[in-house]
Amino acid sequence: xxxxxxxxxxxxxxxxxxxLSTHGHVVEVVDNFAKRRWEMELNVExxxxxxxxxxxxxxxxxVTGQKIELFVGDLRNYELVLQAFEAFKxxxxxxxxxxxxxxxxxxxxxxxxxxxxxNLAGTLNVLWAMRERCPAAHLVKLGTMxxxxxxxxxxxxxxxxxxxxxxxxILPFPKQPGxxxxxxxxxxxxxxxxxxxxxxxxxxxxxxxxVYGTTTAETALDETLVNRFDYDEVFGTVLNRFCVQAAIxxxxxxxxxxxxxxxxxxxxxxxxxxxxxxLQPAAPGECRVFNQFTEQFSVLDIxxxxxxxxxxxxxxxxxxxxxxxRVEAEQHYYNAKHSRLIDMGLQPHxxxxxxxxxxxxxxxxxxxxxxxxxxLPTVDWRNGSNDRRAQRKPATVGVx
Amino acid sequence: xxxxxxxxxxxxxxxxxxxLSTHGHVVEVVDNFAKRRWEMELNVExxxxxxxxxxxxxxxxxVTGQKIELFVGDLRNYELVLQAFEAFKxxxxxxxxxxxxxxxxxxxxxxxxxxxxxNLAGTLNVLWAMRERCPAAHLVKLGTMxxxxxxxxxxxxxxxxxxxxxxxxILPFPKQPGxxxxxxxxxxxxxxxxxxxxxxxxxxxxxxxxVYGTTTAETALDETLVNRFDYDEVFGTVLNRFCVQAAIxxxxxxxxxxxxxxxxxxxxxxxxxxxxxxLQPAAPGECRVFNQFTEQFSVLDIxxxxxxxxxxxxxxxxxxxxxxxRVEAEQHYYNAKHSRLIDMGLQPHxxxxxxxxxxxxxxxxxxxxxxxxxxLPTVDWRNGSNDRRAQRKPATVGVx
Numbered sequence: 001x002x003x004x005x006x007x008x009x010x011x012x013x014x015x016x017x018x019x020l021s022t023h024g025h026v027v028e029v030v031d032n033f034a035k036r037r038w039e040m041e042l043n044v045e046x047x048x049x050x051x052x053x054x055x056x057x058x059x060x061x062x063v064t065g066q067k068i069e070l071f072v073g074d075l076r077n078y079e080l081v082l083q084a085f086e087a088f089k090x091x092x093x094x095x096x097x098x099x100x101x102x103x104x105x106x107x108x109x110x111x112x113x114x115x116x117x118x119n120l121a122g123t124l125n126v127l128w129a130m131r132e133r134c135p136a137a138h139l140v141k142l143g144t145m146x147x148x149x150x151x152x153x154x155x156x157x158x159x160x161x162x163x164x165x166x167x168x169x170i171l172p173f174p175k176q177p178g179x180x181x182x183x184x185x186x187x188x189x190x191x192x193x194x195x196x197x198x199x200x201x202x203x204x205x206x207x208x209x210x211v212y213g214t215t216t217a218e219t220a221l222d223e224t225l226v227n228r229f230d231y232d233e234v235f236g237t238v239l240n241r242f243c244v245q246a247a248i249x250x251x252x253x254x255x256x257x258x259x260x261x262x263x264x265x266x267x268x269x270x271x272x273x274x275x276x277x278x279l280q281p282a283a284p285g286e287c288r289v290f291n292q293f294t295e296q297f298s299v300l301d302i303x304x305x306x307x308x309x310x311x312x313x314x315x316x317x318x319x320x321x322x323x324x325x326r327v328e329a330e331q332h333y334y335n336a337k338h339s340r341l342i343d344m345g346l347q348p349h350x351x352x353x354x355x356x357x358x359x360x361x362x363x364x365x366x367x368x369x370x371x372x373x374x375x376l377p378t379v380d381w382r383n384g385s386n387d388r389r390a391q392r393k394p395a396t397v398g399v400x
Numbered sequence: 401x402x403x404x405x406x407x408x409x410x411x412x413x414x415x416x417x418x419x420l421s422t423h424g425h426v427v428e429v430v431d432n433f434a435k436r437r438w439e440m441e442l443n444v445e446x447x448x449x450x451x452x453x454x455x456x457x458x459x460x461x462x463v464t465g466q467k468i469e470l471f472v473g474d475l476r477n478y479e480l481v482l483q484a485f486e487a488f489k490x491x492x493x494x495x496x497x498x499x500x501x502x503x504x505x506x507x508x509x510x511x512x513x514x515x516x517x518x519n520l521a522g523t524l525n526v527l528w529a530m531r532e533r534c535p536a537a538h539l540v541k542l543g544t545m546x547x548x549x550x551x552x553x554x555x556x557x558x559x560x561x562x563x564x565x566x567x568x569x570i571l572p573f574p575k576q577p578g579x580x581x582x583x584x585x586x587x588x589x590x591x592x593x594x595x596x597x598x599x600x601x602x603x604x605x606x607x608x609x610x611v612y613g614t615t616t617a618e619t620a621l622d623e624t625l626v627n628r629f630d631y632d633e634v635f636g637t638v639l640n641r642f643c644v645q646a647a648i649x650x651x652x653x654x655x656x657x658x659x660x661x662x663x664x665x666x667x668x669x670x671x672x673x674x675x676x677x678x679l680q681p682a683a684p685g686e687c688r689v690f691n692q693f694t695e696q697f698s699v700l701d702i703x704x705x706x707x708x709x710x711x712x713x714x715x716x717x718x719x720x721x722x723x724x725x726r727v728e729a730e731q732h733y734y735n736a737k738h739s740r741l742i743d744m745g746l747q748p749h750x751x752x753x754x755x756x757x758x759x760x761x762x763x764x765x766x767x768x769x770x771x772x773x774x775x776l777p778t779v780d781w782r783n784g785s786n787d788r789r790a791q792r793k794p795a796t797v798g799v800x
Binding site for chain 2: 117124131164165174175179382
């Protein structure tokens with residue numbers, strides 16, 4: 001299958017591109033390196049050095065003999081999106097090409113508006129370019145479980161049958177996103193559903209949980225193919241950050257009471273889920289939604305898991321409860337369905353001690369590059385302007 | 401009360417500004433004349449000549465002795481929004497300042513993306529500027545009943561109590577908007593709800609039905625204060641367009657079967673509803689939603705009403721069923737609640753023969769300015785590019 005991966009330089013985009021390439025697909029990646037620029041802007045960097053995308057695709061060919069095509073461009077430029085679709089003729093378009101961080105979107109006015117304009121314009125351009133150039137292609141769009149918020153009822157996969165005053169309908173599940181970033185995913189979902197309805201496009205909206213891990217079978221093939229491991233408070237995901245903290249004996253930074261419960265999944269399941277969605281596409285006009293995670297944990301559960309794994313390695317770590325910089329329920333009901341990808345063939349990698357060991361060992365290996373000033377939350381949802389420069393010293397720069 | 405009216409040059413903004421000014425409020429209007437530019441772009445114009453906004457506010461002072469302040473600026477310019485809020489110190493902000501047409505948003509890619517970028521950026525800037533300059537002010541935002549679509553259950557006012565598998569919650573009513581324009585109102589609603597939650601802003605989201613009429617007590621005071629009467633297929637609302645059609649013996653252009661049912665209200669109720677919302681503001685952190693309409697009709701009901709009223713004036717008009725250019729249900733259940741504004745004191749002007757007479761008399765008076773090429777739908781939701789220039793001759797230009 002011909003698969004175009006938008007945002008193919010990212011934490012999930014690059015491993016997905018390699019996974020699809022080894023599994024018999026013809027793959028092209030599109031990126032404008034915006035994520036690397038946002039890191040420079042905030043003076044943060046991933047734990048391990050990563051290669052440029054040009055180097056990555058060259059290395060991929062050297063290591064595996066497989067070719068991943070590279071198209072450099074910004075999804076906000078409609079002409080470029082049209083060109084990319086016309087030239088590659090994708091059967092599936094995997095769309096990771098958005099600003100991916102909730103804290104980034106909450107830094108200040110300009111980041112909030114930028115995040116919404118960037119994510120919406122890119123996805124609108126993708127939808128229109130599909131309509132114009134490849135209306136039979138299947139859009140596999142990355143959303144987030146954060147679109148749903150934490151309702152006091154079970155969370156279904158995208159739609160819910162509501163019985164109300166003696167009448168019934170199946171309607172989009174009500175959304176209660178918790179940041180300007182999460183809002184973009186909700187807006188995208190509404191835009192995509194509409195485009196499928198009026199133009200008969202095919203789409204799968206993957207409402208993904210919090211991803212952990214950094215290594216897949218492909219990233220492990222060669223040092224040049226290594227994936228990014230973000231552990232900073234803006235771009236890092238919670239379990240990855242806790243493992244880094246544990247590796248250096250830093251207290252685990254739980255926000256508030258830690259009862260915030262979310263869906264989680266291993267990065268190896270992310271890449272498989274995306275392939276499953278591609279292989280079994282939505283029908284014309286269908287916008288289906290899968291909840292893409294494998295297990296639910298509270299943040300405090302995650303901290304306890306990491307603490308236990310650390311203890312086995314002889315590392316004593318404490319759990320710190322910091323004032324929650326986000327505006328969210330710290331204790332709540334949470335029961336989210338996630339059976340559709342399992343039904344399609346996903347065999348989950350559940351959270352294990354060996355995964356935690358492996359993450360902590362990576363952190364130990366690169367401990368000289370860990371910048372502890374990147375670990376504490378500096379973006380407060382209630383503030384209008386979070387001047388991170390004033391709160392942090394310049395990042396430690398490792399040897400590239 | 402100090403009330404800032406964003407989009408104060410528009411079909412609803414200008415009558416609202418005058419109404420509030422005569423009812424004891426200190427009023428400033430903000431506009432960038434974008435609507436007038438979009439009309440030039442499409443070569444359409446309102447039925448009656450209207451004055452510039454500068455002339456309107458001058459005339460208002462001459463006629464009534466009251467002053468309406470004028471601030472010219474684009475809401476996408478954050479610095480200007482900050483300045484406007486800082487200088488005027490509004491207690492309420494009435495926000496009409498968006499691209500208001502569903503067909504306009506469906507013309508082509510550039511209008512679709514423009515509509516979303518324009519409406520979202522403007523409203524995000526308003527929210528941030530409120531946070532920074534007037535966090536105690538009350539946002540009265542114009543949304544649309546079209547946010548809900550046509551679900552097979554009763555439509556509540558913004559939120560619905562859902563009982564599901566033995567648990568309950570009150571959640572945002574699921575949204576199923578029918579155009580890129582309607583989608584912007586849904587996106588705004590989600591953004592506003594979030595801003596109220598994190599920053600404790602006050603907001604009232606008015607999900608308005610289809611407005612008809614053009615005259616209010618204030619527009620009738622003097623010819624210089626006349627309101628716009630849009631009857632073209634892009635910016636005109638259905639009942640106004642039918643009255644123009646009836647006045648010249650043009651068949652009434654019902655899209656499809658005409659069973660599309662919507663909420664409707666008289667423009668005199670729009671201005672009163674907005675004042676009611678201002679006078680009884682939301683609490684800090686509250687984002688309340690009112691469904692702002694007074695009666696439900698199907699499009700065919702509306703056509704029959706106009707046909708009957710026309711017959712009384714000796715005008716024989718036919719009803720034409722055109723292929724529906726929109727993607728929407730042509731027959732459906734519809735029962736939308738609209739009691740909150742009534743509870744607050746609204747005394748509705750229900751659709752009457754005298755109102756229809758008055759609209760048709762206006763149309764007869766200005767019949768030489770009616771451009772019949774502006775009446776037929778040329779924007780097809782299913783098309784990717786609706787070249788209206790190719791389908792229409794240049795508009796008839798009346799004497800200004």
